[in-house]
Amino acid sequence: MFRKSHPLQSKSEILLRNIVVLVMVVFFTVFLIVPIGIAFAGSFHEWNPLSGTYRFLGLENYKEVFTSALFGKSMLNTLIFSVVVIIFRVGLGLGIAYAIYSPLIRLKSFFRAVYYMPVVTPMVAVAFVWKFMYNPQIGVINQIFHLDLNWLMNPKTALLAVMIMTIWKDFGYAVVMYMAGLYSLPSDALEAAKVDGANAWQTFRYITFPLLKPMTLFVVITSIIAYIQAYVQILIMTEGGPGTATYLASYIIYDEAFVKYNFGYASALSFVLFVVTAAFTLLSFKVSGTEE
């Protein structure tokens, strides 16, 4: 299967490598490439796998995507949601990681674990708890802040409420990532800054933050990919409401595929979203100047 242009020691090693690679190729083909191909073909059809409907529509589904006001609104919501959550995720993550990294802080592992706990808690559970906390009558948030707000059904606060929950749940991921980045910084650069008389802010601004750029880029890109796919919190907390005020792009896909069983249109939406995600990822590389 593979030519022997490598420094492997024995036939058994080569055999093992070939088996491992073959398994991975088969795995990705069966569970990734084939489903993507089926979905792509399906995006040109009226397709309901449950009733057996599969009728060619040409570009009809794509035309509908690009003329849908709801999809446009959802994309705008997704953009707002992603930008705000990513900014806070990165900002809070970096800030808290830097604070924990400080020699003044003890119990570093404890803090790291505490901030990471929401990340490993299932989104479904977190969303239900926060939904209860936002309850206008008995929710703890209104009681603490002496408010009388129907957070999740007010069009001005509904998306904000979901974003706050998402930031709380996810910023711990950035904390852990940045801590890993901070501990791997070259100590000579930091010491040189110290010798040159740089204060704490200057050290952070001109040494630490630039050196953390690859980590920031990683967090931002993984966040873009994750938040463009976000729908669980919407499904549980608002169901897209009030009206369609909190529809996100991925929630429409869920709604079309698993509520209306309109798999063809949902597939077309998915491919458009795939292209958008890829474009944003490339843009991130461009902006950060690390395209190569």
Add this chain to the structure above:
Amino acid sequence: MKKKIFAALMAASLAVSGLAVNSVYAEGNMEPFGDTVKYDPSVEINNGEDITVELWEWGSDDLFQQVIDGYTEIHPNVTIKLVNNPWEDYWTKLPLSLDGDKGPAIFNVHNSYHENLINYMAPLDIPVEDLEADFTGVEAHVIDGQVYYIDYGMMTGSVYYNKAMWEEAGLTEEDIPKTWDEFREVAKKLTIKDGDRIIQAGLSFNDDFHQNYLLGLNYQLGENLFQEDGKTPNMTSDAMKQVMQMLVDMYEVDGVGSKDFGEKSADTFGQGMSAMVLQWGHYYNTLNTTWTDIDFGVFEIPTFDGDPYAYNRYNGESTFGINKNAPEDQQAVAQDFVKYFLANDDAQVAFNLAMSTFPAKKSLADDERILANPSLKVLSEHIDHYIWPGPMPATVENSLKKAGQDIFFNGVDIDTALQEAQDNMIRDMKNSSFQSVENLYAYAK
């Protein structure tokens, strides 16, 4: 969600109905029983040879098991394996399973999934005229002269009220409203406020106004949900606008409740925060199992003028489906099992009480066990004045819910919101095979 809660409560409701008795299903003898659709227990199944079939359902195992036990007591050579799939998985697994050769011979049906199931179903081996003689609403299920499933029960809405709050407001049985105007006055009396802040709502319809009001009260005003072609929604009708306006006025003019007071009307009533709620039959079981502290009464849905075209919409609880791709011997057992279920009055009563549905079987309309359930008794007088529009696609409910939320929360005017709902439905239903059966209503204009 409503359907899921409903399904989950079925099992618990058995205890309430007091029908957890196996022997009632077996009739105890081998004489034929039933009305027009008769079941003869003496007829051997599968030539007396052992056979196993599966029955899939999404909840209420005990209820199904009792029917199975009754049947297998008559036919010990038949084994019916009950398979429970949770509601969330059921509607994906079942059609995919029926598409192959390993699907269950018998399966529970919910008519909201009609389009995904009908292509896999075998017609019932019972003459349509016999079914029509025994059951209400059969005509609406006839497809090309054949019937694949029918309704064993009809579910619709009634008003539930908190008796303690009713009494505290100085109201008596005499005050039970017959019209919406009277209803609004009663709701005002039941409302308690501290300044502008609601302490006790006279009424709540939060989260389910679309199911319980918008998709039903239009009939009281003589308008169908679908236009004459049976396909085009009729959401911008004057009746729909009038109903929507009444809901808005109840909250914003009468002040008997608020869009922000309680997330779901069903919970708000159960938590003692509101005095009245319009809910469908399943709510009777919910109150008896989940909100046991609430002392409640039930009355028939009010009307606009006392002489409505129809009182409300109903939805049928469906009989079992038979898998047309199952082996012939299994299909034969399935056909026999369905006939046994239809002919067996005790099974019919048990299922209807468990679901709080009014029996579609005509001979059970006056059954004392049925009328002992207050939520069914209030329906008995006018049960023939309820309309089933057919198995509406999900977009009908979902689009109206969004329209209502746009009106209440997003400041959209009624005309615009209903027009948007209409447009959404037309777009979502453009490839649907749905055909309204409102024209089959007994008193159709």
